[in-house]
């Protein structure tokens with residue numbers, strides 16, 4: 001493991017503790033959560049998933065055939081509910097038509113080919129695809145988000161212009177292909193992004209990564 005990235009990880013884990021991600025009682029629930037969490041808070045996702053559970057449809061048999069308007073109404077608390085219902089239906093259609101209605105079959109696929117297939121589903125971008133692979137599938141696919149980008153760029157570890165796959169490679173080429181490590185690492189970075197490395201007014205003095213900042217402080221975008 002890269003000494004630098006291991007040090008970052010160890011520093012975060014020591015300061016913040018295990019994050020116990022992804023919150024969800026099943027692989028299906030985790031997958032639904034990865035789509036619902038786009039552009040909203042986790043609190044809203046929990047309300048939407050609560051509606052699905054209370055309605056008795058938080059299972060593959062029910063969800064694969066649930067009419068889209070019923071699905072949209074149930075996930076309304078997550079926002080953009082019509083769009084997200086369509087995205088979920090696209091994902092369910094993939095499970096139904098390309099995975100024999102089976103998550104075992106889906107996650108039995110080779111990770112790279114499954115990732116390509118997920119990226120081919122309308123509404124599933126790299127972050128959602130990687131979250132599905134890592135958190136629902138237990139596969140070693142590092143998840144990158146805007147928090148990760150900001151933290152790394154502010155420290156000068158990557159450039160502000162780096163794209164998703166450059167940042168993903170930055171971790172994957174330096175770390176062992178360990179799903180549990182990737183799981184915890186991403187969760188810790190999200191915690192730092194939410195609580196310290198805010199878009200405006202970052203709270204460096206209280207952040208666990210302050211000692212890893214350059215001596216002149218945050219690197220600003222050019």
Ligand code: SF4
Nearest residue numbers: 197202204207209210
């Ligand atoms: S030390 Fe500052 S720049 Fe670095 S992660 Fe923390 S808040 Fe962000």
